[in-house]
Amino acid sequence: MPTYQQFPLPDAGEGLTEAEIVTWHVAVGDAVEVNQTIVEIETAKSLVDLPSPWTGVVSRILVEPGTTVEVGTPIIEVDVDPSGGALAGSPAGTSDEAPAAEPAAAPAGAAPHGAQAHRPHASRASEEPGGSDEVEAARDERAGGDEGSGAVLVGYGVADAGSRRRARATAPAAPASAAAPVAAPAPAPAAAPAPASTGDGDGRRHALAKPPVRKLARDLGVDLDSVHGTGPGGIVTREDVLERAARAEARTLATYPGDDQPWSASGAVTPDGRQTRVPVRSVRKRTAEAMVTSAFTAPHVTVFHTVDVTRTMKLVERLRADREFADVRVTPLLIAAKALLIAVDRHPEINASWDEAAQEIVYKHYVNLGIAAATPRGLVVPNVKDAHRLDLLGLARALGELTSTARAGRTTPADMSDGTITITNVGVFGIDTGTPILNPGEAAILAFGAIRQQPWVHKGKVKPRHVTQLALSFDHRLVDGELGSRVLADVAAVLADPAQALVWS
């Protein structure tokens, strides 16, 4: 008979309370081995790989990627006895509830596959009413029973202790009043698989709450058992009761189909059904903080320039055909990056930052070239380290690695730190240009717009030419209009005629 174990999210650091599920490396039906990496999570401190505690077959993924859950929340369920029927070998506590029909189900699950090992029970449920509840109850009992075994599961052992404590007997000094004050406490969660018959089939439990909260619930007419507890160990808090009461008053208005569904998986619909609210977390939160810091400390100035980049487009074509560049992606962005590096070389004062605390301007001897990248997890700005030392091929390779790492969501904090100047390629979205906000700690950012064929005066005649717009935002505390303009003019000059690079290098 399958034996299910649920893996609660551990505290991967010291005292972390939650983490975001980033990537599952396994899927339902996959065989896993003990200590095999199954999931990548992101904590407040770092990205962490979690290893499977058991060998078995994945039966359920309980938390979707992109979701932030609290420490102690079960995230995956593994069937640690997927071959089925092995009653003798399975851990204690399974034999007494094994139905007589079990051996008959075994041949159907002969293929040692977890997803199938599940189904015999599901189909059996239609023949025997209540059968699936039994499986669910067994599942719950085992998941809960783990904690009850006395093991102190670090990070969630404390809540267990809290719930047990409540059954305190009255002090010997007052034996008479024994019954009344202790009537309220409910049985500890692990001990309550039996009242599963309440109907939801999920081993329903009695809510835990402190006496004042119970009184509040009574006063407001809230059924405590219907409240989802968010306190330690699932205790129902005052806020939970108030929130439930508020929800009972305001009915969700579903005027149009789908109005009661959140627009984003990580969000929730407001009681009036007209908004989805999503908690600000992770990359979104960091982006917001960085942008506020930058926008409200550095006075931004943006200068623009429209430039004929037909010669750059020809160079890109030539390089694409070049055998040396066969295994890298050659794009106009590559030439723009090189052009910016050349401009920085001619005007190193642009490659600097403002040290408010020390009241100093810091000129960087190196260029860590940032590239703003839109990824499934949000905006990240990794940088190419020591980009000024790379030749064009090296730069192409570095840009390729940087973007593929970013797309795969594997950009590390080190990849994003210590940038000195940044390019944002808004052109890929078909946009002419913008007024970019500085990456905090940098003095300039270049926006590279879309390249379009446009009528352009070329050698005295109007001709169709490839034209783009460039914008450079800079921090006016340390960069004046002259320097910013010269840098942008140099970038434009190289893009207009890449041969200019020869002259300047």
Added chain:
Amino acid sequence: MSPTGPLTDDGLVQLLTPTGERVTHPELEVWAADLTPERLRAMYRDMVLTRRFDTEATSLQRQGELALYAQCLGQEAAQIGSGHALAPQDHVFPSYREHGVAQVRGLEMTDLLRLFRGVDHGGWDPADHNFHLFTLVIGSHTLHATGYAMGVQRDGLVGTGDPSRDTAVVTYFGDGATAQGDVSESLVFAAVNQAPVVLFCQNNQWAISEPTTKQARVPLADRAPGFGIPSVRVDGNDVVATYAVTRQALERARSGGGPTFVEAFTYRMGAHTTSDDPTRYRSREQEEHWRRRDPIDRLRRYLEATGELPEVFQAELAGEADAFGEHIRTTVRSMGRPSSQSMFEHVYATSHSVVDAERAWFGEYEQSYVQHDGAEAGGHR
């Protein structure tokens, strides 16, 4: 690496090169002479099992079974080489990363994890294997070691000429600890008393995120002569050289020749602890450079080249390591809560009326939480 400063290769004693070639050293050869192929295989086994311990414990932390864990990954040669040089009567004062030394001393390794699981303040009786409890305060135990060594001296267990009586003390600490006042005080007391102590510094190049280059301008071993203590720098990824250097230092201590400062130059291949993310402060290139200098690979290459690592031995060891891993997992998962009475056990060496009264009062208090069905809450199961 850098040609000057604390990371220099100059003056590093080496008997086994990174490619596993045996080289000779005129002065130290005699101290490695007793390393038969059999003893080298024993060292190899200890290194492999220590690494398995490290891997399992790290996984257990990631599975929520340990609160914290500090890996010794990459430092196996420094720990196992020096551990093998110890005599049974010698006493060890470790910091908190000396799993390899514990393995050599024969501790039940899962006991080390009681502390990291948070079910015990220590985990073992230091007298059982002359292996003191882990100390998480940086450098303070070097004072305990020096004081213990002075006690050994005053017990007349130094310089008797009887190899089963003469005793040395060794204390392990890291590069970061050398910047602590306690370590300097230990050096003062060890020097002026000529205490039989070996101050064994594993320079793994990182004090959490602080590189050694930010803690010293010269090799760490160069500090000791200023206190009047001879010092030596040894390639800490070379198990043979570490053994020889430590054995020489221990013998000096036992014979009444006073303290020695050993700097084993190695690299912390893992994170500082499971709460640390080294990708934030060091480069992949540096990690890769040291991964190619893995101390276990080095000894394996030497044993294979000399035909002293038969396949049957390797297969047996692999099986032993797997069983060891399973043992660690099951033991750690079954570690229950300690009895709350145990916190009164080691306050004083002998019974003490105040502690006895507190113990009794606390017992009664706990009894008041007993549930109606008789199950005890929060106690030992």
